[in-house]
Amino acid sequence: MAQPIYLDYNGTTPHALEVIEAMRPFLEQEFGNPSSSHWYGIAPKQAVEKARRQVAGLLNCRPEEIVFTSGGTESNNHAIKGIAQSRRELGKHIITSNIEHPAVLEVCRALAEDGVKTTYVPVDRDGLVDPAEVEKAIRPGTILISIMHSNNEVGTLQPITEISTIARRHGITMHTDAAQSVGKVEVDVRALGIDLLSVAGHKLYAPKGVGALYIRQGVQPAKFCHGAGQERGWRAGTENVLEIVGLGKACEIAKRDLDGHISHMRNLRDRLHRGLLETLGNGVALNGHLEKRLPNTLSLAFRGLAANRILEEIGLEIAASPGAACHSDMVTISHVLEAMGIDREWAMGTLRFSVGRMTTADQIERAITVVTAAIRKLRG
Numbered sequence: 001m002a003q004p005i006y007l008d009y010n011g012t013t014p015h016a017l018e019v020i021e022a023m024r025p026f027l028e029q030e031f032g033n034p035s036s037s038h039w040y041g042i043a044p045k046q047a048v049e050k051a052r053r054q055v056a057g058l059l060n061c062r063p064e065e066i067v068f069t070s071g072g073t074e075s076n077n078h079a080i081k082g083i084a085q086s087r088r089e090l091g092k093h094i095i096t097s098n099i100e101h102p103a104v105l106e107v108c109r110a111l112a113e114d115g116v117k118t119t120y121v122p123v124d125r126d127g128l129v130d131p132a133e134v135e136k137a138i139r140p141g142t143i144l145i146s147i148m149h150s151n152n153e154v155g156t157l158q159p160i161t162e163i164s165t166i167a168r169r170h171g172i173t174m175h176t177d178a179a180q181s182v183g184k185v186e187v188d189v190r191a192l193g194i195d196l197l198s199v200a201g202h203k204l205y206a207p208k209g210v211g212a213l214y215i216r217q218g219v220q221p222a223k224f225c226h227g228a229g230q231e232r233g234w235r236a237g238t239e240n241v242l243e244i245v246g247l248g249k250a251c252e253i254a255k256r257d258l259d260g261h262i263s264h265m266r267n268l269r270d271r272l273h274r275g276l277l278e279t280l281g282n283g284v285a286l287n288g289h290l291e292k293r294l295p296n297t298l299s300l301a302f303r304g305l306a307a308n309r310i311l312e313e314i315g316l317e318i319a320a321s322p323g324a325a326c327h328s329d330m331v332t333i334s335h336v337l338e339a340m341g342i343d344r345e346w347a348m349g350t351l352r353f354s355v356g357r358m359t360t361a362d363q364i365e366r367a368i369t370v371v372t373a374a375i376r377k378l379r380g
Ligand SMILES: Cc1ncc(COP(=O)(O)O)c(C=O)c1O
Pocket: 010, 011, 070, 071, 072, 073, 074, 101, 103, 148, 150, 151, 152, 177, 179, 180, 200, 201, 202, 209, 211
């Protein structure tokens, strides 16, 4: 049986062929420890430093400002817990939004046990944070603002530069979770004016289990992992050379081909959107901002239907993600759609389609046919 058409690139991405080729020598031959001073350590050490330059090249920072991690979750943990600890003498208050990924929300929740308070700023119907709301939430003792660069469910892109300008004016450290953005849109840490930025390798055609944290020179989150002195002391533990090489290559490709990738993804995403609107008419609505949005993300609400039921209908042919989960007749709507104030009868029937570099026009035409048939059938 043919595999379903993959429309879940925000969930994860396949490895780019060039990434696989770049990693191959480190799987097959170059097993050395980059910390070794003998011959075997030379190539792995050089490869890790090359990857650091590749990541820095994509993000427009210095290689020394990049720390390799195990992924987006660890990068967020390091940034938020690290600043909460290193700046604790200055205060115990964090500002974030209520549509963050659990890799931010749960960190803030965990920090509450240490007396760190968090303010969750609201978003509007499009999923946008208002910078004025962030400024309003600042109080004596605010040490960190963490607002995601783009949302994983609806793709809305946040006004990070405006928020970081506010943060700087108040002497507050600014972090952004860019796990979904890197490789899909331009992410320039200098232009964004931020202090810390999280990257997740598997969202940009590198392996799962590798990521990076940008730490602006002079910013001092507490160490994440104690041990030997790898990653200039920020993160102890022998480097994941294989995957770091993969991440480096993925960043090089993202920088080289970004414009082409953006127009490819946007064309296919918009064709899927138009196609479904044309065939289904009323009862279909976009979640997220029409323009300020990742070019690959299409979160669609099908009024009055249950996301799980739609996925059951299309699952043999299409892989997409639900915006609501149904467990024994109880429908749980995603915290993102809830925060955006999407009506229940729409939110419960929300699917996220996310296209990628490998998506083809034929796949999109087939997806329009399959989804249309499923929705018509469920509508009776
Ligand atoms: C916005 C966002 N942040 C963080 C993460 C977690 O990244 P990782 O899977 O690399 O730990 C994800 C993954 O879905 C994400 O979408």
